[in-house]
Amino acid sequence: MTITEINVKNFKSLYDVSFQPGKVNVFIGANGSGKSTILEAIGILSAAMTDRVNNNVLQRKGIRLSTSSLYKSKFKTMKREGLTVDMGIQWVDEEKYDYTVHLTTPTDDDAWKYHSESVNQEGNLLWGRSNRSFALLNHNIGYFMVTETLNGHRCRKMGQYIEKYGIYQPDTPTLRGIVADTTQVSPIGLNGGRMADALKEILKSTDGDMKLGTLYVEDILDMIDWASGFDITAPKKANLNPGVPSTRQVIEFKDRFLKANATFTGYDASEGALYVLFMLCLAMHPESPSMFAIDSFDHALNPRLAKRLTEIFSQLMLESHRTVFMTTHNPLVLDGLDLCNDDIRLFAVSRNKDGYAVLNRIQVSKELLESGQPLSRLWINGRLGGVPELI
Amino acid sequence: MRKMIGIVGEGPTDYMVIKEVIDHITGEANEYRRLQPEPDMAGRFGNGWKGVWKWCETNSGVLDKVLHEVTPQIDLLVIQMDADVSRKEREVHCLCGSVGCEAREVSHPLRCAKVTEGQCPVILPCSMHVQDAGGYEEHLRELIRQWLGICANNEDVLITIPCDSTDAWIVAAYQDCDDVEKIENPWESVIAR
Numbered sequence: 001m002t003i004t005e006i007n008v009k010n011f012k013s014l015y016d017v018s019f020q021p022g023k024v025n026v027f028i029g030a031n032g033s034g035k036s037t038i039l040e041a042i043g044i045l046s047a048a049m050t051d052r053v054n055n056n057v058l059q060r061k062g063i064r065l066s067t068s069s070l071y072k073s074k075f076k077t078m079k080r081e082g083l084t085v086d087m088g089i090q091w092v093d094e095e096k097y098d099y100t101v102h103l104t105t106p107t108d109d110d111a112w113k114y115h116s117e118s119v120n121q122e123g124n125l126l127w128g129r130s131n132r133s134f135a136l137l138n139h140n141i142g143y144f145m146v147t148e149t150l151n152g153h154r155c156r157k158m159g160q161y162i163e164k165y166g167i168y169q170p171d172t173p174t175l176r177g178i179v180a181d182t183t184q185v186s187p188i189g190l191n192g193g194r195m196a197d198a199l200k201e202i203l204k205s206t207d208g209d210m211k212l213g214t215l216y217v218e219d220i221l222d223m224i225d226w227a228s229g230f231d232i233t234a235p236k237k238a239n240l241n242p243g244v245p246s247t248r249q250v251i252e253f254k255d256r257f258l259k260a261n262a263t264f265t266g267y268d269a270s271e272g273a274l275y276v277l278f279m280l281c282l283a284m285h286p287e288s289p290s291m292f293a294i295d296s297f298d299h300a301l302n303p304r305l306a307k308r309l310t311e312i313f314s315q316l317m318l319e320s321h322r323t324v325f326m327t328t329h330n331p332l333v334l335d336g337l338d339l340c341n342d343d344i345r346l347f348a349v350s351r352n353k354d355g356y357a358v359l360n361r362i363q364v365s366k367e368l369l370e371s372g373q374p375l376s377r378l379w380i381n382g383r384l385g386g387v388p389e390l391i
Numbered sequence: 392m393r394k395m396i397g398i399v400g401e402g403p404t405d406y407m408v409i410k411e412v413i414d415h416i417t418g419e420a421n422e423y424r425r426l427q428p429e430p431d432m433a434g435r436f437g438n439g440w441k442g443v444w445k446w447c448e449t450n451s452g453v454l455d456k457v458l459h460e461v462t463p464q465i466d467l468l469v470i471q472m473d474a475d476v477s478r479k480e481r482e483v484h485c486l487c488g489s490v491g492c493e494a495r496e497v498s499h500p501l502r503c504a505k506v507t508e509g510q511c512p513v514i515l516p517c518s519m520h521v522q523d524a525g526g527y528e529e530h531l532r533e534l535i536r537q538w539l540g541i542c543a544n545n546e547d548v549l550i551t552i553p554c555d556s557t558d559a560w561i562v563a564a565y566q567d568c569d570d571v572e573k574i575e576n577p578w579e580s581v582i583a584r
Contacts, residue, residue, distance in 0.1 A: 353420050365460035371453050381446075382426045383397075383461055389425050390403040 001157060003323065005090040008041040010082035012066075013357040015073045020361070022345035024314045025325045026297075026337060028379065028386035029349030034357030035327040038349065039167050039293040040064065042325060044112075045087040046291070048101045050163035052141045053112035062167035062183055062190045062295075071105045077354045084115045089158070095122050097155050099144060111140040119144060119155055126155060161323075164289035166190055168282060172300065175274040176267045177247040187287040192278045196249035196266070199281050200232035212277075213284025214319070215312075220280060223308055224273040228256035240265045251277065271300045276309055283316035291323040298330035310336025314344055331376030339375070340366055346375070348386035360385060395463045397424045399446050400471035401439050405557040409471060424465065440476045440483075441501055447538035454539060458547055468548045470535055473556035477520070477527035478576070481513040482506055483534060489519050524554040524573045 007018035013034040027035040043061040047053045055065055072085060088100040102115040114137075118128030127149045129137055137143060144150065145159045166185060173179035174191040181193020188198040202213045210217040210229075221227050230253045233239070235246040238261075250265040253273070266274050279297070282288050297313075298306045310333045317324050318341075328334075337344050339362075346362040362384050364375060378384050396413060400406050406425050414421055428446040430437030436445040447470065450457050458465040476483055485492070485500035490512045494505050505511045520526045531552050541548055553560060559577045574580055 352422075358422075360463050363462040365456065368453065368456040368460045371456060373453060373457065377429070378457075378461065380429055382424050383457060385424055387425075389406065389423075 001091060001093040001161065003089060003091045003158075004096075005088075006042060006045070007086075007088045008038075008045075009086040010073045011041050011044070011071065011085045011087070012037045012073060013351070013355065014038065014041055015075065015078075015356045017357060017359055019347060019359045020345075021323065021325070023321075023323050023343040024317050024337070025323070025345050025347065026333065027325065027327045027347050027349050028329075028334070028384065029327075030386065030388040033349045033351055033386070035349050036064075036167075036295055037357065038359070039295060039325055039327065041087065042293065043165055043167055044085070044103075045089060045101070046162045046165035048087065048103060048112070048114075048117075048142050049089070049099055050142065050145050050159045053103060054106075054140070055110040060183060060185060061165060062169060062293075068106045073356075075355055085112075089162075091158050093154055093157060095154075097121055097126075097158065099155075099158070101142070113139040114142060117142060117144060119150070121155065126150065126153070161290045165291050165293070166289060167293045167295055168192075169295045170275060170278045170299065172271045172274070175271065175278060177250060177265070178245050178267065187285045188278065188282055192274070193247070195274070195278055195281060196232050196247055196251050198285050199251060199277060200249060202281065202285055203232060212280060214316070215280065215284070220276070223276055223305060223312075224270075226255050226257065226270070227253050227273060229254040230277075235265060239263045240267055272302060272305060275300050276305070279309055279313050280316070283313050283320070283322075288322070290321070292325075294324065294326040296328065297326040298328045298333050301330070303330060303332035306330045307332040307336040311338075314338070318343055331379050334375035334379055337375065339364055339369075346384075348384050350385050393419050394421045394466040395424070396421050397426050397458070397465040397468045398471065399426045399443055399468065401443060401473060401557075405471050405473075408557050408560070409469060409551070413469070422463070426468075436501065440472050440480070443470065443472050443535075444483075444501060444538060447535055451538060451540040454541070455547075465547075470539075470548060470550045471557065472531050472535065472550075472552060474524060474527040474531060474552045474554040475556050475576075477530045478516065478555070481511045481515060483531065484513045484515070484517040484519070485511075487513075487517050487519040489517050490514060524575055528552040528554060 003021055005018055005020050008014040009016050014037055027038060029035045040063045043063045044053055047057045047061060051057055058065060072082060084102040084104050086102050088098060090098040097119065099119045101117045103112045104115050106112055116130035119126045127147055129143055150156055168190050170192040174181050174193045175195060181189035181191045183190035184193050188194050204211050212220055230251055232249050233252045235250045239252050240246060240250065244267055252263050252265055253269050254263055301309060314337065337346060339346060348360045348362055350358050352358050379386065398406050398409055400409060410423050426446060428437060428442050428449055436442050458468060482500040485495060492512050494503050516522050520530045532550050535550050536543065554572055555577050562577045562581050563571045
């Protein structure tokens, strides 16, 4: 199953945007260019296709709640404001499918209403609904996953693929366990509040070697210079000051420069180590969504570490047939992307003269990359776009 | 048809003005990339005329690849440098050979100690060029071609040398005179009056 196109109309700065994603999709752009809005649009599409769109669902997916009028594009140059927010996804699963939904933003409550919804197979309508349908339908609920017409149909697989989509945004206090995760979704929490539990679930001893998911712990520790090991335990006096608030389980680290009994938890560890473990856990946990987003992938990572983690993370995404959409401001993340692999795609987001977000897929020849012009340099020098123009 | 246009210019104001001029001339909302060199460790050569020089030299061997082997491709590269650089800056006359200098063979003009120490022997105005707006423009145009390693008929690159500087073109809007583009040093001869 391959997603071939996602399109968004009339949603915030995305007045009319479509793009062809791969499995690993990285968005770069100046602050305020619309990168996070793209992640949110995909979240709304996922909610609309598989459930419903309201505040509760949006929050569970990590989407910022706006006032109703601000969900729709409001550019000065628009002659008429669009009535609906329109989204669509196309995919190939032996045959070509497309799903389209037109939603009206909330008026009297927090529910987005379905103006119309349809799914096509090879261009022929499989099922659809609109305000003019005779059937008595609840306009607050999406019917793609529940209508009897599509029961057992292959097209439902896409719904299952994207239904758990969420925007992950790990933050340091949550990873340290001192602040509750506002969105404690399984398996790891959108901010990382369940990380210790999630790590424990995939930390295994195999033939005397410790493995986290499919990776040897020893290989992971190569990325965390100072650590000689980690485990998941209950917090105790020896590793955490009793005055510090804590989760039920904590990550216990050993430092290769310290004596063996000097263990400490994520509360005292370098934040970079916590972000590395978060990304790897998200990539390898069997209950992680098939499709998800990460806002600011590079947060708190040293540039070299960001590059290495990008390489490993991308590889894990491809091996597990997952799809990820992520944003970054770190040029070295780009150097970790193998753009010669068509499943790994880079997009520059910018605003046009009138402020509308524009997406460009960036492709670079292998010859140019090998001639001393890595992606990081091409980005910093402005060649890729996705930079503030006047700085 | 909309084009993707790369602009290597001295600063953000030049970039904004050039964008607007090109859109006005072509009647299109073209897409632009502002291309800039990385500054060195001391924060130098990341912008201004020295930045343009550095960008041209850094990209001379890979210019075709930089323009055409990244998608979206760049249809046209605009290089801008103010003509007053020829009138005011000794470094750009280093290779003209109007005076002898032992440092010429060993130092890059942008990093030459003689310049920073105020010992550069170049005499301005340089005797190797015609001393008017057209002369300054021709000098810099040829110099930029040398830096980029391109010939005069290269259709991918448009070199634009505003006289005396991009900002000075405000004169054209307020001064009702002939041959406005040929007024030398408009800051003093027109604007300051």
